[in-house]
Amino acid sequence: MAYKKVEHYEDRITSGLIENYRESLELLGENPMREGLQKTPERIAKAMQYLTQGYQMDARAILNSAKFHENVSEMIIVKDIELYSMCEHHMLPFFGKAHIAYIPNGYITGLSKVARVVDVYSRRLQVQERLTTQILNAIKDSLDPLGVAVVIEAKHLCMMMRGVQKQNSVTTTSAFWGEFEKAETRSEFTKLISSKLS
Numbered sequence: 555m556a557y558k559k560v561e562h563y564e565d566r567i568t569s570g571l572i573e574n575y576r577e578s579l580e581l582l583g584e585n586p587m588r589e590g591l592q593k594t595p596e597r598i599a600k601a602m603q604y605l606t607q608g609y610q611m612d613a614r615a616i617l618n619s620a621k622f623h624e625n626v627s628e629m630i631i632v633k634d635i636e637l638y639s640m641c642e643h644h645m646l647p648f649f650g651k652a653h654i655a656y657i658p659n660g661y662i663t664g665l666s667k668v669a670r671v672v673d674v675y676s677r678r679l680q681v682q683e684r685l686t687t688q689i690l691n692a693i694k695d696s697l698d699p700l701g702v703a704v705v706i707e708a709k710h711l712c713m714m715m716r717g718v719q720k721q722n723s724v725t726t727t728s729a730f731w732g733e734f735e736k737a738e739t740r741s742e743f744t745k746l747i748s749s750k751l752s
């Protein structure tokens with residue numbers, strides 16, 4: 555019974571979105587009834603729900619679901635994790651790569667879970683700076699490590715296809731905690747994320 559109620563609520567949200575996108579198309583001067591656009595409001599609704607599904611996800615639960623006791627004290631880096639998010643100012647995509655490192659303190663997590671955390675926070679309306687610190691905080695809180703580092707390099711379509719129209723600028727944001735606040739650890743991390751696989 556409770557499940558049915560939730561389903562009903564979700565259906566209402568989807569139909570509300572579809573109606574809104576149909577109206578938006580009309581306000582933008584389009585004819586939402588023409589052949590190519592008839593299903594477009596439904597497609598946009600689905601796409602937007604997919605791209606914002608991170609609100610329903612719990613990054614800490616994901617990291618904890620594959621948390622293993624392990625006596626490793628070396629830096630673990632997962633680099634070049636591709637990400638797609640949407641800026642909260644224009645709802646236009648920004649996309650790029652995240653590089654994440656942590657130094658365990660008795661616990662490690664599944665490598666894929668680190669990449670999943672990027673999706674949890676990317677699939678929301680974001681600013682790159684907040685995305686960076688949310689990823690860091692989730693890892694810090696779940697694994698209680700000795701240090702965490704997150705670097706994100708991204709291109710923002712709101713700066714490319716509109717507004718200032720700069721095609722080549724890349725924004726880099728970073729957040730460091732614990733051991734990574736030491737220059738030496740941080741520079742080892744920076745060196746390792748810049749190196750290419752042979």
Ligand SMILES: Nc1nc2c(ncn2[C@@H]2O[C@H](COP(=O)(O)OP(=O)(O)OP(=O)(O)O)[C@@H](O)[C@H]2O)c(=O)[nH]1
Binds near residue numbers: 710716718
């Ligand atoms: N700090 C930060 N700014 C962002 C991000 N994504 C988009 N922005 C910026 O958000 C700002 C919003 O500024 P406004 O002046 O309110 O909006 P606008 O008139 O559309 O600005 P322009 O893009 O300069 O045309 C712009 O400078 C965007 O470049 C982000 O992830 N982080």
Ligand SMILES: [Zn+2]
Binds near residue numbers: 642644645710713
């Ligand atoms: Zn923007």
